[in-house]
Amino acid sequence: MPGPPRGRHRESCVVIQSRIPQSTKMHGTSSRAGTLEQVMDRLDLRRVPRSSTALVVVDVQPDFMPGGALAVAEGDRIVSPIGRLMASGAFGACVATQDWHPRGHVSFASAHPGREPFDVIDLYGHEQTLWPDHCVQGSPGAELHPGLPLDRLDAIIRKGFYLRSDSYSGFRNNWNEMGERPPTGLDGYLRNRGIQEVYVCGLARDVCCWWTAQDAAESGFKTVLLWDLTRSVRPQGDAALLADLRRRGIVPLTVGGS
Numbered sequence: 001m002p003g004p005p006r007g008r009h010r011e012s013c014v015v016i017q018s019r020i021p022q023s024t025k026m027h028g029t030s031s032r033a034g035t036l037e038q039v040m041d042r043l044d045l046r047r048v049p050r051s052s053t054a055l056v057v058v059d060v061q062p063d064f065m066p067g068g069a070l071a072v073a074e075g076d077r078i079v080s081p082i083g084r085l086m087a088s089g090a091f092g093a094c095v096a097t098q099d100w101h102p103r104g105h106v107s108f109a110s111a112h113p114g115r116e117p118f119d120v121i122d123l124y125g126h127e128q129t130l131w132p133d134h135c136v137q138g139s140p141g142a143e144l145h146p147g148l149p150l151d152r153l154d155a156i157i158r159k160g161f162y163l164r165s166d167s168y169s170g171f172r173n174n175w176n177e178m179g180e181r182p183p184t185g186l187d188g189y190l191r192n193r194g195i196q197e198v199y200v201c202g203l204a205r206d207v208c209c210w211w212t213a214q215d216a217a218e219s220g221f222k223t224v225l226l227w228d229l230t231r232s233v234r235p236q237g238d239a240a241l242l243a244d245l246r247r248r249g250i251v252p253l254t255v256g257g258s
């Protein structure tokens with residue numbers, strides 16, 4: 001069974017693994033996330049066929065952990081509960097996104113002389129936050145977090161590998177120089193799998209999770225953002241974010257596992 005490719009800078013964005021038979025029980029019923037039955041009740045998953053639901057784990061990578069190149073406060077606290085959810089067998093599909101930038105990427109402040117990280121510039125007519133160099137292809141910080149049960153992933157969507165445009169969402173890139181937001185293929189993958197409901201968790205709540213959830217909802221999936229299995233770069237914006245999610249019909253849900 002191939003794991004995530006290592007040692008080679010690949011630009012292909014989708015890594016698909018064949019399905020691994022899954023246990024129907026949570027790993028350890030004493031986990032704080034509760035038993036599978038409790039989790040399914042909390043997520044209201046019993047009313048739909050398991051095969052129609054997908055967990056999308058956004059950018060859980062070392063560079064976004066405390067001490068990492070683009071640290072999100074408390075990012076490390078969501079790794080274990082997300083791992084338990086992945087291993088629970090509660091979802092028909094488990095997909096991870098992986099931020100995967102070439103050196104000199106347009107989103108890096110270092111690529112814009114005179115600019116600092118967290119400056120905001122105009123890029124092709126849209127705001128682009130400039131970040132510290134992060135998730136550089138092939139670097140340890142760009143790996144999927146080793147604390148996740150990576151063998152439970154059905155697919156890995158790499159994003160952000162075009163030099164001149166960013167990609168926050170797992171579904172579509174940010175705007176490019178032609179004013180387009182090219183798809184990553186995740187929408188088609190989920191549809192071909194018969195997925196109707198998408199559950200988003202990971203990092204960061206107010207950037208890549210938010211954009212992923214927006215695109216999922218716009219694509220017609222019932223979309224749930226697992227609020228406590230995410231953390232924000234700017235937590236002071238969380239109230240406005242919650243209001244925006246609700247306005248878009250995205251359900252913010254607390255799992256109670258972190």
Ligand SMILES: [Zn+2]
Nearest residue numbers: 099107135160
């Ligand atoms: Zn990035």
